[in-house]
Amino acid sequence: ASESGGSGTKPNPSSLAPVNLDHGDPTAYETYWSKVGERSTITFTGDQSLSYFANAKNLCWFLEPKLEEEIRRLHHVVGNAKVDDHFIIVGNGSSQLIQAALYAVSPSDQPQPTSVVSAAPYYSAYQEVADLLRSGLYKWGGDAYGFNKDEPYIEMVTSPNNPCGMTREPVVNRPQGKIIHDLAYYWPHYTPITSQVDYDIMLFTVSKCTGHAGSRIGWALVRDKDVARKMVDLMVISTIGVSKESQLRAAKILGVISDSCLLDKSPGLENFFEYAQHLMAARWEKLREIVKVNELFSLTEYPSEYCLFTKEFTEARPAFAWMSCKSDMEDIEKILRGHKILARGGKRFGSDPKYVRISMLSRDQEFNLFLQRLSSIHGITSGN
Amino acid sequence: ASESGGSGTKPNPSSLAPVNLDHGDPTAYETYWSKVGERSTITFTGDQSLSYFANAKNLCWFLEPKLEEEIRRLHHVVGNAKVDDHFIIVGNGSSQLIQAALYAVSPSDQPQPTSVVSAAPYYSAYQEVADLLRSGLYKWGGDAYGFNKDEPYIEMVTSPNNPCGMTREPVVNRPQGKIIHDLAYYWPHYTPITSQVDYDIMLFTVSKCTGHAGSRIGWALVRDKDVARKMVDLMVISTIGVSKESQLRAAKILGVISDSCLLDKSPGLENFFEYAQHLMAARWEKLREIVKVNELFSLTEYPSEYCLFTKEFTEARPAFAWMSCKSDMEDIEKILRGHKILARGGKRFGSDPKYVRISMLSRDQEFNLFLQRLSSIHGITSGN
CATH class of the missing domain: 3.40.640.10 (Type I PLP-dependent aspartate aminotransferase-like (Major domain))
Known part of the structure; x- marks a missing residue:
């Protein structure tokens, strides 16, 4: 694993703050809640809920x-x-x-x-x-x-x-x-x-x-x-x-x-699960694209199954990516850390160091930075 | 211990709901917070504090x-x-x-x-x-x-x-x-x-x-x-x-x-500790009066000490009354329960059944009902 690219004014990645995808901190949905606005606001007066x-x-x-x-x-x-x-x-x-x-x-x-x-x-x-x-x-x-x-x-x-x-x-x-x-x-x-x-x-x-x-x-x-x-x-x-x-x-x-x-209860309110499903599907698609052209890593595949809620056949788009090194010899958590991506190594889950768990629920900015840094490993792109 | 008084339309105390002073549920200050009003109100939008x-x-x-x-x-x-x-x-x-x-x-x-x-x-x-x-x-x-x-x-x-x-x-x-x-x-x-x-x-x-x-x-x-x-x-x-x-x-x-x-920060805002101190002092005074004329119970006494905050000599006005039977033979929790007062018996605190802990922090209504029922034990008043 090596860091490629980087010239001119681009900062040295080793001096950058890491993207922390160790926790499953679910900030991905903030934008949805901003759009919902007042409907999701709540107020407490000082004399409420003392008991x-x-x-x-x-x-x-x-x-x-x-x-x-x-x-x-x-x-x-x-x-x-x-x-x-x-x-x-x-x-x-x-x-x-x-x-x-x-x-x-x-x-x-x-x-x-x-x-x-x-x-x-x-x-x-x-x-x-x-x-x-x-x-x-x-x-x-x-x-x-x-x-x-x-x-x-x-x-x-x-x-x-x-x-x-x-x-x-x-x-x-x-x-x-x-x-x-x-x-x-x-x-x-x-x-x-x-x-x-x-x-x-x-x-x-x-x-x-x-x-x-x-x-x-x-x-x-x-x-x-x-x-x-x-x-x-x-x-x-x-x-x-x-x-x-x-x-x-x-x-x-x-x-x-x-x-x-419920359509009748929600004029102007976007279906939360549809919103979140699209967001997750788009993230998974981007991640799979990068991993596909990469020679080092691979991702879990999920079967297509009928969803009783959406009434469609869909694949899972999990909250975590469970990524592994194709080689059994590698410690993937360490490799990612070298590229300023923090994730939780497989050993913590009773598994191999060749696996790592990566949160898919960060804000867009961190998720994009993660993709950028991941794709820069092994010189796939110049990482910017 | 016997229940006295009660005639005409007054309901039989044994059919009444108990006053629960087992927990120290601190609802006594609700009125203060109602009076404070907007200053103590807080609002959360849907996109806040996701992380x-x-x-x-x-x-x-x-x-x-x-x-x-x-x-x-x-x-x-x-x-x-x-x-x-x-x-x-x-x-x-x-x-x-x-x-x-x-x-x-x-x-x-x-x-x-x-x-x-x-x-x-x-x-x-x-x-x-x-x-x-x-x-x-x-x-x-x-x-x-x-x-x-x-x-x-x-x-x-x-x-x-x-x-x-x-x-x-x-x-x-x-x-x-x-x-x-x-x-x-x-x-x-x-x-x-x-x-x-x-x-x-x-x-x-x-x-x-x-x-x-x-x-x-x-x-x-x-x-x-x-x-x-x-x-x-x-x-x-x-x-x-x-x-x-x-x-x-x-x-x-x-x-x-x-x-x-802080006087300069609080135009129109009553000093909370003064308010609460007066409330507690008034409750303790009422309770001590009833216990004083009663032959069965006694209360802990507290020394007068100088308070660095109020700059006055005061006695404690605790959040709980630690009350005992004068006789060693009595189970005071049981006596009170018979009069529809729920409190926590001394054994739970590593002490005697002759002791009981009574919350002094209930709402006025419950506190007054407690006093009323307590004073009715041994026929001190007719309990209404």
Whole structure:
């Protein structure tokens, strides 16, 4: 890998600030929200939401009724998940809900902590969350493909998968297993909606759906009342619930998205999922073009499937690119870093250093800079 | 204990909804914030705060710079804590910061989890947080007065204390101790500010300072950079930071409070701490009157001390009343429950069932109902 081009006034790339695509910071949708304008604005007066309680009668007593309503409505509009027989638990991002779900499904009568597994490549945060406090209830157990013990286990199933964007099913399939479905990316801008899923525990997050990661709002759809109650217990002890401001703003934002999908409710409002799907498709097309003429890298390919929401056959356009070196010998994270592109190396996901996860959700400016720098590797273009 | 009075159209108290003073839900200040009006209002447009990041250059990269500024300003205005040599870490309420601090100061090389202790009566949540996930790093060790081991320990020092309102110092005072100072109630409406404290780890929360418990914003002042970094690590893994909406609103609210203390900045704005101090003093006076003529109960007494903020000698007016039965034989929580008053029994705080913690921060209506029901016990008045 070498940096090509560069003459005259062009600054030396090594002195440039890196493009940080390590996090999946979803700023790509800012322009959409600017265009939506007042419809998505919310105001809080000083005397609002002082109480810890949002609805003392609800099992999840800190959940704002308006947010619950808009979550249920959005799932009905999109058709990605069944919600009518599930409790809704709101969390400080889906991160906290992962912890709450692990806590709720871990058997409390085991001599050893229960293994938490996920098929590699798996979301790097699962290991961090599972091992953070050296819990006696659960511990990280690594790649689900390697789990073969006759004991309780918890399998995290991420579909579409973070980092690789593929549709996933449980892989362990042994007795005594509990499954947590992380569906953060199961939305029509990222992947074809192939069925209305209906699992026991399903995790979603506003961050990846609408782009409002700063709000830290996630939600769980939970079928079993005792599991739901234990999840609420964890949320209460660890943070006494979830910001009311974020919940009410998320309700507003989710409401706009649902409205944008319904022609009669949305004069002048562009369908959010169509907008985001086009944006992602255009980015993927540009990236694939550059990778195609490049001899070093390759990208995951996705099958074309029928999407129940768009009523079209489409391929996934994931929130992350899972890129690899064609050669097994290379450390792709290091190569990219040498070209001022920060991304997360495969080892963090239980995979090879020949893989890297690159966020596709940055602002246009950073995304274009990324393309420019990527295409300059191996002298494809002069990089400007 | 018997219920007296009640004739004609008066409903039977046993059929009435209970007054819930179990939580310290700080709705008492709602009226103040209504009067403040527009000055405390904040608006969010749909394209604001999408990113996870608030200030990528800060150690606490999810902390909004405006909130950091207003926290530092408020401590300067009130003079309750030194902030100039401390990092500020924002949390989802101080609950999460307790967990973060335990994580950060627990030695990682110990064969057994480090004991977390606090002098009884102690805040009931410490035990819940310490034992929640059966951590291998730390575990609840009970009353600090009983700790005498030659090994590392962590002492939670709550001053003024929750539940009893007394000023507290560490009580273990052995080598290998780490101390976390929980100063949630160290504000002039609750207690005389007798010195500008300057500890290694100090925890505060918006909930008890301004009444905005629904926002879930707490902050830690942390002297040591490595401890601060480890606290940030926990916040990132458990919730990827803290709601930007809540942070920005908290910044606004704290700004109003600071302004309200400065004559030139606040034409027409009533000094918040004076307002809240009068409100609390009036409630305490009413409660003490009722308890005085009652033969069953007694209340903690507080010394008069010079407050550096108000420049007056005052007694504490704590956020909770720590009430006891004069007789050792009684379960006061049960007695109150029989009179439709819900409060938290002494056992939860490592104390006797003859004690109970009662929130003094409810809305006027509930507080008056509480007084009414309390005074009806033992036939002091007819309870209407």
